[in-house]
Amino acid sequence: MDETVLLVGGGGREHAIARALTDSDVTLYACASNRNPGIARLAAGFKTLDETHPTAVVTYATEINATLAVIGPEAPLESGVVDALEEAGVYAFGPRETEARIETDKAFQRRFMAEHDIPGCPDFATFEEMDAACEYIDSYDGDLAVKPAGLTGGKGVRVTGDQITKEEAKAYLRESEYTRVVLEERLVGEEFTVQAFVANGEFRVSPAVQDHKRAYEGDEGPNTGGMGSYSAEDDLLPFMTAKDYADAVSIIDQVVDALKGYKGTLYGQFMLTAEGVKVVEFNARFGDPEAMNTLPVLETPLLDVLKAARDGEPLPELTFTQQATVCKYAVPAGYPTDPSAGAEITIDEDSAGEALLFYASVDERDDGIYTTTSRAFAVVGRAENIETAEEIAEEALAVAGEKGLHVRHDIGTPELVQQRIDHIETLR
Ligand code: AMP
Ligand code: GLY
Helix, strand or coil, X not given: CCEEEEEECCXXXXXXXXXXHHCCCEEEEEEECCCCHHHHHHCCEEEECCCCCHHHHHHHHHHCCCCEEEECCHXXXXXXXXXXXXXXXXCEECCCCCCCHHHHCHHHHHHHHHHCCCCCXXXXXXXXXXXXXXXXXXXXXCCEEEEECCCCXXXXXXXXXXXXXXXXXXXXXXXXCXXXXXXXXXXXXXXXXXXXXXXXXXXXXXXXXXXXXXXXXXCEEEECCCCEEEECCCCCCCCCCHHHHHHHHHHHHHHHHHHCCCCEEEEEXXXXXXXXXXXXXXXXXXXXXXXXXXXXXXXXXXXXXXXHHHHCCCCCCCCECXXXXXXXXEECCCCCCCCCCCCEECCCHHHHCCCEEEECCEEEECCEEEECCCCXXXXXXXXXXXXXXXXXXXXXXXXXXXXXXXXXXXCCCHHHHHHHHHHHHHHC
């Protein structure tokens, strides 16, 4: 059967999904709130719509006779787009609204881990009253991560002893409009991500990736959706052992078991600490940027994985090209606190060289490509090791010219990778 796939979402992650899908013989359609020029070029049709609006997405899916749908971002999962597509008879690779709570409700997520004895859960407490949360901050002996329970695009968490003081944390809660928060033990270590395809009670994992949350070089500045990321030529990162990776995979295994019936990507965000692997969070979708590391080195056709998931067949074993990858995002000046949206950018795709160019949250209009308030585009270098992949990515950044976009040039450099290794050595 010829497949007609609807891709929901218009960021860098979705451009990576679109590329991976169109390696196979499919007819791809896409819809998102911004017109992503990279996806639009690969697709037979692209509709600009509110991707969190279930009826709008279902109407488009029906119009194009979609045989499969893939949901990129978390917001449509939370608003029930998968539930609506399935009611309309379209298989969607992504969890239903209630299953997506593993990401969309951090209080649920921590309680779920505790209830099912999933290892790696930090000490935590949940609050619906900010006064009570503030009292807990005062009485807690040690540093805490302050986490709004709902979705904040990766920008809501504040960590005491790292980004802010306890006094600032209390002020943050009092001035916010959050109605539910999680306060948890601050984890100290190195973060890494493992993404798994999950369906029919089975899962398949991909290599570990390290994202860089902070906006500025040297891990300074506010948290962002992720400024860039790297992966190595094998499953591990240079600061990890095979056991650390296996421990993370075992946690994913236990979550998949406990979730029963979950389908879609399960993204585990881990912290490698002195006490071993701990869970920072789970996401119910591919990571952005991490999808841009993983999908370009996935040799197994992504379409085969999705078809097996839909048809109730065993998921194919995944093979990867055994290349390292380095992804660097270019973001609007001022991102994430005061991003300058609406700036026209010109991208000279020919200067990407050996690197892959992924368009992200830009909007293509009749007269050009414009920035939004989020990340603009990414370049990804692939090579036999991280160092060479980093050089390829760095050279490709010339595609942007001098446009006032901001990049973290330190991501994937030998100096920063060595700092990660040294950090873990000190902790162990
Ligand atoms: P999240 O939205 O849960 O991914 O949190 C965003 C970022 O906050 C994470 O990537 C970590 O850098 C940091 N973070 C979250 N929870 C903790 C924790 N318990 N300890 C230290 N840092 C944390
Ligand atoms: N890179 C972090 C995320 O996708 O949530």
